[in-house]
Every structure is written in C-alpha cells, then in structure tokens.
Amino acid sequence: MERYATMEHYKAAMLLSGAGDALGYRNQLWEYNESGPAIHKELQELGGLKNIKVELPDWPVSDDTVLHLATAEGLATGEIKSILSDWPFLFLQLIYFYLLFSTSNKTIFSGKCSWTMVVTCFMLHLKRYYTLLKVKTFGLHRYPKPDQLLSLVAVAVETGRMTHPHPTGFLGAVASALFTAYAVQRRPLTTWGxxxxxxxxxxxxxxxxxxxxxxxxxxxxxxxFCDKWLWYLDLRGISNGIGPVIWPSSYGPAERDEAYKSFSLSGWAGRSGHDAPMIALDALLAAGPDWEDLMSRAGFHGGDSDSTAVIACCCWGLLYGTQGVPEGNYCNLEYRERLERSAEQLYALSH
Known part of the structure; x- marks a missing residue:
C-alpha cells in the first residue's frame, strides 16, 4: 500500500462510495429491509456481488451519493481561500450545488428534500437557521493533512450544522470527514475512534x-455522541488506540443486526450521526482489503445500509483503490463521470 492516497485512490473513494450506496440501497428494497440475513439470501439468489452490474434503472444511487457529490463539487471549485473567514461563502456555494441537484432530480429530492426546503435554507442562512435536508458530509478529501485538521473540522461542523443542528448529527459529519482524512494519511484503523x-x-x-x-x-x-463512542471503543478493545480488536465468537449477518442496533439511538442502525460512521469503522476493521466482506458488513444489514456503506466504501477506496472490486459494481455507476472529475479536482486542491 502506498504511503499516502494517490489520485487513483481519490477516484476509487468517490466511485466506490457511490457503488456501496447503490448496492446498500437497491432502489429502496434493501435500505428499508430490516433483516440482514434476508438481504444476504437475496444477494445469493442474484449470484453474489460478482454478478451484479450497478447501473440504471435497477441500481440508482440514493440521496446520500447525490449530496456527497454536491458537497464534493462545491468544495472543488477552488474559490474558498480561508474556511475560518469564508464560511458564509461556503454555505451559499454548497446550497447552490444542492439546489442544482434538487431541481434536476425530482425522485430523490421528494418530501423533506424538496426544492422548497433547499430554497428556504438558502433564504434563511443569514439568521443561522438550519433546516432538515439529508446529507452525509464525508467527501472532504480537500483537507486530508494533519496540519489541516482545523479546516477539516470547521467545514464538517458548518456543513453538518447546516442540515443537522443536533450534535449527534453534525458530529457524525466530523467523524466521517475525519475518517477520510485518516484513510488518506494511512493512520492505523485502531486509532481512528x-x-x-x-x-x-x-x-x-x-x-x-x-x-x-x-x-x-x-x-x-x-x-x-462522545459517551457512545467511548462505549464502542471499549467494546472493541481499542480505547487505547492499539488493540487487538475484540470480536464476538459469532458475528454473522444476524448477530451484526443485533450488534448494530445496540450501537444505535433508536434501534434503526446507521440512522444517526454517531452510529453510521461507527458501523462503517466496524466493517473496515473486520474486512481489511476484502471488498465483498466490507459490503457484507457495511452494506447488507437490517439498518440504514446505504448510508453506512457510503462512508465505509469511501474510506476503503482511499485505502485500497478498486483492487478486488468486480468492475460491474462500478463501471456503469450513475454519475460516474462527475464523481471521478470531482475526485480529480479535490486531489489537485489537496496537494
């Protein structure tokens, strides 16, 4: 493994986060399936991951990827000079990109994620009022270096509070952004939490x-947020940042469903800002460079499976690229060209 993430790793991160999203989502069929074993049974009936071609119309990405891409494109403009002084401009710039997506994708941006809600957020930004628009802010590869931690956290907090004002929500954005930076830096996984x-x-x-x-x-x-993460690190034996990682004697799809529920706030695993990156890290710790195992753990469970897969797969792509990933899982992915282009731009701005 290279010492730092390369351009190809950046592209893999964006592509595989979208692929993991589409796979975990399965056009709403698996995102709302509460049984990991049932999802794994259906996966076997489809011939496994190697037999799945992620492409429209059967395998669209969800709002997670759409807003990940909007965030990435907003950050990739190169017009933000100082996060600490330019946050109003950053806010407006990101709302602009969210607005573009909301008007071009009526299916994803229905209900709460409507054009009206985005415009409301745009109009009320001067009052520091934040509305509800689902977004996972983890595509922050623009600030991956240790000496950029302040900027990374600042962007994650601002974009997170824009849509999720409760600390359990916006600290999830901080966790996801931080984990992508750690993946770029090649920090040991046991130290991330x-x-x-x-x-x-x-x-x-x-x-x-x-x-x-x-x-x-x-x-x-x-x-x-902090107490639950302390609990998780102790559960896995990595509260010292070293390990070894402690795993249950049996940890298959059924056992993971129960474990992930214990991570969660209300029983829907991966639905909150603290447990989505927690499940992603759990999968990364266990799977190593095995793509199928990563998806089994992060993408095919009885919770918010697309959200946890997006975070895990983004970090996995930064660590391992596309090695061992069936081409069909990403070669015809929706928004592929834009995902790759934003990755190239973010890589250039981060170096």
Whole structure:
C-alpha cells in the first residue's frame, strides 16, 4: 500500500462510495429491509456481488451519493481561500450545488428534500437557521493533512450544522470527514475512534462556542455522541488506540443486526450521526482489503445500509483503490463521470 492516497485512490473513494450506496440501497428494497440475513439470501439468489452490474434503472444511487457529490463539487471549485473567514461563502456555494441537484432530480429530492426546503435554507442562512435536508458530509478529501485538521473540522461542523443542528448529527459529519482524512494519511484503523474523541471533537466544540450559535443547547446534548463512542471503543478493545480488536465468537449477518442496533439511538442502525460512521469503522476493521466482506458488513444489514456503506466504501477506496472490486459494481455507476472529475479536482486542491 502506498504511503499516502494517490489520485487513483481519490477516484476509487468517490466511485466506490457511490457503488456501496447503490448496492446498500437497491432502489429502496434493501435500505428499508430490516433483516440482514434476508438481504444476504437475496444477494445469493442474484449470484453474489460478482454478478451484479450497478447501473440504471435497477441500481440508482440514493440521496446520500447525490449530496456527497454536491458537497464534493462545491468544495472543488477552488474559490474558498480561508474556511475560518469564508464560511458564509461556503454555505451559499454548497446550497447552490444542492439546489442544482434538487431541481434536476425530482425522485430523490421528494418530501423533506424538496426544492422548497433547499430554497428556504438558502433564504434563511443569514439568521443561522438550519433546516432538515439529508446529507452525509464525508467527501472532504480537500483537507486530508494533519496540519489541516482545523479546516477539516470547521467545514464538517458548518456543513453538518447546516442540515443537522443536533450534535449527534453534525458530529457524525466530523467523524466521517475525519475518517477520510485518516484513510488518506494511512493512520492505523485502531486509532481512528480515539483520534475522533481526542483530536477532532475538542476542536469542534471550541468552533461551535466561537460561532455563538445555539451554544447552550449544543453543550447540553454533546455528551451522548462522545459517551457512545467511548462505549464502542471499549467494546472493541481499542480505547487505547492499539488493540487487538475484540470480536464476538459469532458475528454473522444476524448477530451484526443485533450488534448494530445496540450501537444505535433508536434501534434503526446507521440512522444517526454517531452510529453510521461507527458501523462503517466496524466493517473496515473486520474486512481489511476484502471488498465483498466490507459490503457484507457495511452494506447488507437490517439498518440504514446505504448510508453506512457510503462512508465505509469511501474510506476503503482511499485505502485500497478498486483492487478486488468486480468492475460491474462500478463501471456503469450513475454519475460516474462527475464523481471521478470531482475526485480529480479535490486531489489537485489537496496537494
């Protein structure tokens, strides 16, 4: 493995995050299937991953990839000089890209993710009012270096609070962004959770305090995210950042469904900001360079399977590229050209 992620790794990250999304989503059939064993049975009936061609109309990406791409394209313009001083411009720029997608994809942007909601968010940004629009902000490969941690966390907090004002939500954006940076840096996986708690979360808290927006409410609800992550790191034996990782004696699809529910806030695994990156990390720790095992753990379970797959596959692509991934899983992926182009732009801006 190369010491740092290359251009090809960046492209793999964007492509495979989309592929993992489409596979975990399966046009709503698997995202809302509450049984991991049932999903695995259907996967076998389809001939396994090697036999699946991820392409329209049967395998569209979900809103997770659409907004990941919108975030990536917004960050890839190269017009943001200083995150700490240019955050209003960043906010408007990202809303602009979300608005473009919302008007061009009526199927994905239905209900809460409607054109009206995006415009409302745009019009009320000066009041620091945040509305509900589902987005996983992890495509932040633009700030991957250790000395860029402040900018990485600042962007993750701002884009996260734009749509998820509760700390359990926007700290999930921080976790996902941080994990992509760690993947670029080739930091040992066993250190990622500790880095989140000891390095990124304290910066995020100071950043929120300095913004003077909803500080009291944020501090009141801050502890759940950190406490749950401390619990997870202890469960896996990596609270010291070293390991070895502790696994249950039996950890198949049924056992993972139950474990992931215990990670969650309300029983729907991967639905919240704390447990989506937690499940992704769990899968990365166990699967190593095995794509099929990664998808089995991160993408085919009885929870919000597309969301957890997107995060895990993005990091996996940064670590391993497309090696061992069946071409059919990504070669005809929806938005492939734009995903690759944004990856190239982000790579250029990060170097």
């Amino acid at each position: 500790l880095g989140l708690l000891n390095e990124a979360c304290p910066i995020a808290k100071v950043f929120v305090q300095n913004r003077s927006f909803a500080v009291e409410e944020t501090e009141r609800d801050w502890a759940y």
